[in-house]
Amino acid sequence: xxSLDAATARAAEIVIEDGxxxxxxxxxxxxxxxxxxxxxxxxxxIFIGFMILVAIFAPIIAPYDxxxxxxxxxxxxxxxxxxxxxxxCDVAKPQHIMGIDGNARDVFSRLVYGSxxxxxxxVITVSAALVMGVxxxxxxxxxxxxLDNLIMRVMDVILGFPxxxxxxxxxxxLGPGIVNALLAISVVSVPxxxxxxxxxxxxxxxxxxxxxSRVLGASKWRxxxxxxxxxxxxxxxxxxxxxIAGGILEAAGLSFLGLGAQPPMAEWGTMLGSEKDQIFSxxxxxxxxxxxxxxxxxxxxxxxxxxxxxLDPRLNA
Amino acid sequence: xxxxxxxxxxxxxxxxxxxxxxxxxxxxxxxxNAGETLCIVGESGCGKSITALSVAGLVPYxxxxxxxxxxLTGADLRKMTPAETAKVRxxxxxxxxxxxxxxxxxxxxxxxxxxxxYRLHKGMDAKQAEAAAxxxxxxxxxxxxxxxxxxxxxxxSGGMAQRIMIAMALACQPEVLxxxxxxxxxxVTIQAQILxxxxxxxxxxxxxxxxxxxxLGVVAEMADHVAVMYAGQIVEYADVRTLFKSPKHPYTQALxxxxxxxxxxxxxxxxxxxxxxxxTNLPEGCLFAPRCAVRRTADESRCTTITPDLxxxxxxxxxxxxxxAPSADESSREVELV
Amino acid sequence: xxxLLELRGVRKEFVIRGGALQRVVGRVNAVTDIxxxxxxGRTLGVVGESGCGKSTLARVVVGLHxxxxxxIIFDGKQINNATSGIDVASTRRIQMVFQDPYSSLDPRxxxxxxxxxxxxxxxxxxxxxxxxxxxxxLQRVGLPAQAADRYPHExxxxxxxxxxxxxxxxxxxxxxxxDEPTSALDVSVQAQILNLLRLxxxxxxxxxxxxxxxxxxxxxxxxDVMVMYLGHIVEVAPAATLFANPHHPYSQALLSATPVAxxxxxxxxxxxxxxxxxxxxxxxxxxxxxxxPLANDRCKAELPALTAVGPTRVACHAVAEGRAFSLHQAxxxx
Numbered sequence: 001x002x003s004l005d006a007a008t009a010r011a012a013e014i015v016i017e018d019g020x021x022x023x024x025x026x027x028x029x030x031x032x033x034x035x036x037x038x039x040x041x042x043x044x045x046i047f048i049g050f051m052i053l054v055a056i057f058a059p060i061i062a063p064y065d066x067x068x069x070x071x072x073x074x075x076x077x078x079x080x081x082x083x084x085x086x087x088x089c090d091v092a093k094p095q096h097i098m099g100i101d102g103n104a105r106d107v108f109s110r111l112v113y114g115s116x117x118x119x120x121x122x123v124i125t126v127s128a129a130l131v132m133g134v135x136x137x138x139x140x141x142x143x144x145x146x147l148d149n150l151i152m153r154v155m156d157v158i159l160g161f162p163x164x165x166x167x168x169x170x171x172x173x174l175g176p177g178i179v180n181a182l183l184a185i186s187v188v189s190v191p192x193x194x195x196x197x198x199x200x201x202x203x204x205x206x207x208x209x210x211x212x213s214r215v216l217g218a219s220k221w222r223x224x225x226x227x228x229x230x231x232x233x234x235x236x237x238x239x240x241x242x243x244i245a246g247g248i249l250e251a252a253g254l255s256f257l258g259l260g261a262q263p264p265m266a267e268w269g270t271m272l273g274s275e276k277d278q279i280f281s282x283x284x285x286x287x288x289x290x291x292x293x294x295x296x297x298x299x300x301x302x303x304x305x306x307x308x309x310x311l312d313p314r315l316n317a
Numbered sequence: 318x319x320x321x322x323x324x325x326x327x328x329x330x331x332x333x334x335x336x337x338x339x340x341x342x343x344x345x346x347x348x349x350n351a352g353e354t355l356c357i358v359g360e361s362g363c364g365k366s367i368t369a370l371s372v373a374g375l376v377p378y379x380x381x382x383x384x385x386x387x388x389l390t391g392a393d394l395r396k397m398t399p400a401e402t403a404k405v406r407x408x409x410x411x412x413x414x415x416x417x418x419x420x421x422x423x424x425x426x427x428x429x430x431x432x433x434x435y436r437l438h439k440g441m442d443a444k445q446a447e448a449a450a451x452x453x454x455x456x457x458x459x460x461x462x463x464x465x466x467x468x469x470x471x472x473x474s475g476g477m478a479q480r481i482m483i484a485m486a487l488a489c490q491p492e493v494l495x496x497x498x499x500x501x502x503x504x505v506t507i508q509a510q511i512l513x514x515x516x517x518x519x520x521x522x523x524x525x526x527x528x529x530x531x532x533l534g535v536v537a538e539m540a541d542h543v544a545v546m547y548a549g550q551i552v553e554y555a556d557v558r559t560l561f562k563s564p565k566h567p568y569t570q571a572l573x574x575x576x577x578x579x580x581x582x583x584x585x586x587x588x589x590x591x592x593x594x595x596x597t598n599l600p601e602g603c604l605f606a607p608r609c610a611v612r613r614t615a616d617e618s619r620c621t622t623i624t625p626d627l628x629x630x631x632x633x634x635x636x637x638x639x640x641x642a643p644s645a646d647e648s649s650r651e652v653e654l655v
Numbered sequence: 656x657x658x659l660l661e662l663r664g665v666r667k668e669f670v671i672r673g674g675a676l677q678r679v680v681g682r683v684n685a686v687t688d689i690x691x692x693x694x695x696g697r698t699l700g701v702v703g704e705s706g707c708g709k710s711t712l713a714r715v716v717v718g719l720h721x722x723x724x725x726x727i728i729f730d731g732k733q734i735n736n737a738t739s740g741i742d743v744a745s746t747r748r749i750q751m752v753f754q755d756p757y758s759s760l761d762p763r764x765x766x767x768x769x770x771x772x773x774x775x776x777x778x779x780x781x782x783x784x785x786x787x788x789x790x791x792x793l794q795r796v797g798l799p800a801q802a803a804d805r806y807p808h809e810x811x812x813x814x815x816x817x818x819x820x821x822x823x824x825x826x827x828x829x830x831x832x833x834d835e836p837t838s839a840l841d842v843s844v845q846a847q848i849l850n851l852l853r854l855x856x857x858x859x860x861x862x863x864x865x866x867x868x869x870x871x872x873x874x875x876x877x878x879d880v881m882v883m884y885l886g887h888i889v890e891v892a893p894a895a896t897l898f899a900n901p902h903h904p905y906s907q908a909l910l911s912a913t914p915v916a917x918x919x920x921x922x923x924x925x926x927x928x929x930x931x932x933x934x935x936x937x938x939x940x941x942x943x944x945x946x947x948p949l950a951n952d953r954c955k956a957e958l959p960a961l962t963a964v965g966p967t968r969v970a971c972h973a974v975a976e977g978r979a980f981s982l983h984q985a986x987x988x989x
Contacts, residue, residue, distance in 0.1 A: 027763060027806055149677070208759035209769070212822065215717045216773040217746035230763050360841035474930050504704035504868065506927045509912035513926060531841065534914030538921055557918045575846035576916050577875035579898060585850050586875065589843035592811050 034310040041306020047299025055115040062109035063095075066266040071104040078104050079275075079282040099284040102275055103264070107285065110266040111292055117267045118248050118296060121182060125247035126240050128186035133193025134229075134236060140194065141201030142224050152198065155191035163188040164253060171259045178251075178267070181260035185250045189243060196239050200232035207231075234311045241304035245297040252293055268293050320390075321348035322525050323372075323410075323493050328385035330364075330371045332596070339596035341367040341380065343549040346627075349493065352519065354526040356540035356557075358533065360572075362593050364549040365529045369495045372527070373412050374402055389493065408438045411486035415498040417478035421470035427481050428454075428466025434488040449488075457484040458514055476507035483514065490522045497529045512538060533576055537561055542633075545569050548594055548604040551627055555634040565636040567611040603639065615640055657731075658692035659862045660716070660749075660830055665689040665725035667708075667715050671935075683934045685711040687886045689725070690961070693830070693879075698856065698863040700877025700894065702870055702909070706931050708886040709866045710754075713834045716864060717741070717751045729830070747777055750823035754835040756815035760807040766818045767793075767803025773826040792821045796851060813844035817851065824855065831856075832864045837872060849876055870913050874898055882906045885934060885942040887958075892967035902969040904979065905943050941972065949973040 035041045054061060070076055075093065080100040083089040098107035140151040158166070170184035171177075204210065205228055213223050252269025254260035256276070261267035263274060268289040275285035330342035341364045349355050357365045370376045372387050374394060387394040389410060394402060406412075414420050422430060431453060432446035441449065447466070454462035457480045470478060479499060486494055496515070500508040512535065519526055528539055536543055540557040545566065553566040564570045574587040591608045594600055600607050606620040619625070619639045627637045636642075666687050673680040686708040693699045701709045714720045716727065718740030727735040734745045741749070750773075753759035760769055767789045774785045790800030796817040807815060816836060823831060833852065837845040853876060856863060867873050873880055873894070880897045882890045882905065890903040901907045911925040929946045932938050940957050944950035951972075959970040973979040 208753040208755055209761045211714075211719050212751070212753060212759055212769075212819075213772060213776075214719060215746060215749075215751045216776055216822070216826070217743050218772065218776045222776070227761055231761065360843060476930055504931070505870075505912045505914075506704060506908060507930065508914075509924050509926050512914075513924070532914065533842070533916040537916050537918045538914040540918075561916065561918050572843060573916060575843045577846075577849065577871040579871045579874050579910070579913065579915060585853070586846035588846045588850060592813070592844070593841075 038306035040302040044299045044302030058112045062112040064106040064109040066110040066113040067264050069104050098288045113266045114268045121251040122244035122248040125185045126243045129189040133190045134197045137194035137197025141198035155194045159191045176259045178261045181254045204228050204231045238304045238308045245300035322351045323349040324388040326386040330382045332380045337597040349525045352523045353541040356528045356536045356543045358536050359546035363546040365546050369497050369529050408489045410493045411491040412495040413482045413486045417482045438489045453484045494524050495527045552637045565641045566638050567609045568605045659695040661692040661728040662689050663726040665722050668723040697878045700873035700880040701866045703883035707883040713832050713866050747826045749830045750828035752823050752833040752836045756812045765804050770822045796821045830862045834866045890969045902974050903971050
């Protein structure tokens with residue numbers, strides 16, 4: 001290309017505007033700013049941030065070992081109600097702010113350590129499902145034809161079962177345990193990601209900027225990975241954020257039924273499940289794990305909601 | 318001349334956005350005579366559509382009409398109760414939009430939708446309404462109206478759907494029809510059919526039309542009077558011949574020259590440099606001054622400091638420009654549009 | 656003068672599939688038997704109404720749709736194959752400007768990266784020289800070089816269209832296919848883009864294929880004009896000839912239906928009755944006969960071929976038989 005001559009500039013009516021000469025703001029920063037403006041994202045991030053801090057500093061926060069049986073160590077009874085010194089509990093008694101569970105362990109410590117397991121469950125199930133689902137959905141949507149048909153019909157079959165039932169069936173075959181539960185939850189959530197990815201890829205694929213890349217001679221794989229997928233990710237990111245919540249919930253559900261995390265692992269669903277019969281006599285044993293699940297799940301859902309709005313650069317007003 | 322059927326007086330509409338308040342319609346004053354067509358023309362973002370919606374009382378959130386009067390044969394639409402407005406709208410004042418297919422309800426047949434207008438506004442029973450609807454479909458040039466009554470909107474082409482919108486708008490023979498870019502989505506041969514239909518119906522029913530368009534060709538084809546809008550203001554108003562033959566405002570002049578001609582190929586088209594200013598960040602003085610080539614040579618200091626008024630520059634011809642303004646002593650300060 | 660681009664019998668058929676088994680339920684001939692040639696340095700304008708196949712034709716030429724039949728000959732060599740559009744090697748030499756300035760730029764990358772993609776794909780230069788080239792091409796289309804770091808949503812429609820032109824030109828193509836590049840823009844911005852295209856064409860010695868529904872725009876920019884109707888070419892002529900003396904009844908009606916910005920010309924319109932037939936179920940014989948005031952039995956049965964009338968080539972039995980006097984007169988007779 002020859003260098004620019006002044007006549008070209010004038011005749012082409014150079015439109016230089018002040019706005020285009022300042023420092024550009026990177027896209028992620030703009031997105032982050034928009035995200036911070038969303039009330040739902042703010043609340044979600046506070047909840048999640050709180051849970052992450054609890055998980056990281058669990059050994060410091062928790063007063064007891066989560067699996068330590070306290071009978072004989074302290075003067076307590078099984079399923080004893082919470083004792084908080086500040087709220088007037090006898091100072092002579094040891095403090096257990098969420099009470100004692102059926103095996104004479106400190107509920108608060110178990111809950112704190114449980115946050116590590118729950119967050120891990122959420123992230124691992126979603127990551128596994130995401131990788132499989134996005135890969136299958138992107139291939140189905142982008143290449144189309146018989147491949148699309150084959151992949152999506154298999155996904156339809158999986159979707160045809162109620163997801164928890166299918167997860168139970170998988171665990172029943174593989175045997176109960178936290179690893180198998182994770183696997184089952186991942187498998188049943190793959191079709192969701194595949195469908196959303198496929199729909200999103202289909203709509204992005206027909207846009208002119210994808211055609212422009214093709215005209216420039218870009219290969220199919222390059223177009224898929226540099227043009228189509230990044231633009232198709234918005235609904236997937238939102239779905240995945242909410243999927244973490246779903247994963248935690250389903251894992252808790254499986255554990256509640258005795259098919260997931262096995263005692264004595266400090267998992268919220270297991271804690272809930274093993275004490276479900278005591279809901280009237282010792283409500284604190286069901287109440288606190290339930291609240292922990294609700295806060296985490298709500299946090300991820302709210303964040304997903306905020307992300308949906310913040311991730312669209314075209315909404316930038 | 319008789320009393321105008323529709324008088325718009327100092328109509329102003331504000332949109333509240335995060336970036337600030339945007340005056341989308343800035344004290345627009347216009348008269349519409351019975352049986353006449355008034356075209357409002359301008360580029361996107363000039364406020365022509367919002368003006369139309371403001372007149373009809375249909376400004377979408379976060380917009381709000383903040384001042385002025387809309388007098389339909391003397392009665393102010395803005396002072397009416399919602400029930401009264403609803404009665405006027407559709408009965409005496411109708412509106413058609415750019416995208417006819419999205420303005421029709423996809424789950425009902427077109428016949429049912431037209432008949433509903435008759436039942437709502439004229440109190441006809443189902444049988445009468447259906448007969449009237451069939452007759453109307455024939456009047457707007459739809460072949461085989463009996464059969465078309467049972468068609469759903471998706472079975473119609475864009476031109477057909479716009480005919481149906483016109484049919485619905487004219488069902489009660491309103492005194493005023495506001496048409497917002499009615500042919501923009503259509504092909505030229507279909508556009509010619511629709512424009513001819515509007516002209517024909519205007520002749521038959523005596524409807525006064527406000528036609529919003531960006532297409533100067535359509536303006537030349539349809540208008541009796543023309544208002545040119547820029548950044549929410551009317552910058553020039555004249556009868557159609559005056560506007561095309563001797564435009565006064567530099568914006569109108571540049572706009573007319575920037576249209577390629579079918580007659581002969583020019584080497585370079587005249588362009589208007591820069592872009593329409595953002596309504597939240599308007600320039601000082603004349604809103605067109607930053608892009609005005611005439612100002613640059615004239616070196617008129619008022620252009621960038623004081624906003625000019627819409628002043629009379631000839632019989633029925635008004636222009637908002639310091640360079641065409643009559644000198645101070647003969648300035649009549651007249652804004653009435655006759 | 657040699658033809659840079661030549662199309663011989665090019666057609667594009669879309670197969671419509673439906674149902675669970677993806678059976679073929681219909682076929683649409685979007686463009687049929689297109690023969691054309693564009694000489695180096697000239698601009699061919701393609702006009703017609705929506706559904707006439709003009710955009711499909713553009714996409715076939717740049718290889719976005721593989722042609723269902725016929726030959727695309729570029730600079731003397733056939734470049735199309737049945738499966739994947741046109742040879743990758745030719746993509747450097749044929750580029751396209753798209754209609755919608757909003758959807759034609761990837762919203763997630765700075766415009767500089769969009770523009771440089773052609774260089775990256777074809778492995779031309781290193782990162783620094785690519786950046787240099789992007790800056791130069793941006794200035795050439797009338798934008799500051801710093802604009803490369805900005806995202807598409809920061810630009811106006813006209814500016815985005817300049818960026819689209821820059822992206823198309825960075826590979827220094829010989830043929831530029833423009834698909835309605837100004838139809839989404841305001842008139843004053845349209846004038847800017849048209850001027851820019853004319854200027855670039857002169858400076859870079861480009862050959863252009865310019866698709867538009869706007870006759871005045873085509874008149875302004877094209878040397879030759881081709882009128883399409885329902886996938887067929889109905890008339891090709893030098894621009895001045897076609898606008899002064901259109902032969903085909905459809906060309907005449909199209910020209911006449913276009914409103915002119917002059918109130919003295921008001922009302923002198925020929926109006927075509929009816930609408931475009933469904934391409935799924937095209938009429939027999941001449942595709943235009945259901946709307947044509949000159950149609951007779953031969954028109955209903957037999958597809959007219961393009962025949963030369965002076966510098967014009969026109970596909971019309973009425974013209975060939977000398978039945979066609981001006982359509983104005985035909986309408987007056989009716």
